């Protein structure tokens with residue numbers, strides 16, 4: 001069971017299952033939208049996600065065809081990315097999940113070819129140049 005909230009706490013959610021994949025995305029959209037070197041996402045089952053409060057406080061932004069970013073319109077926290085090609089899962093921003101969630105065995109970096117040159121990856125996780133999910137499907 002995971003819980004999380006945006007910075008202003010108007011939006012709270014829970015996930016009844018576990019994180020089944022963790023990806024650190026180095027694409028330029030994630031860099032800008034997070035204002036950080038990269039965005040980190042917990043893939044969870046959509047059926048296990050539930051808003052506790054604030055489901056009417058979210059705004060969405062279509063960052064590309066088939067990719068919708070959900071964020072809090074009060075504080076701007078990134079909540080999740082919805083990928084149209086994968087309707088059964090959600091990519092919840094790791095930074096809005098509370099505490100120290102159990103990490104899955106599948107943790108990796110994607111869009112490493114778009115990585116900021118002012119950031120260095122120093123872990124040993126697998127690195128991919130694209131979104132591995134899209135490449136597979």
Ligand SMILES: [Zn+2]
Nearest residue numbers: 006008072075
């Ligand atoms: Zn907020």
Ligand SMILES: [Zn+2]
Nearest residue numbers: 025026027030
């Ligand atoms: Zn990205």
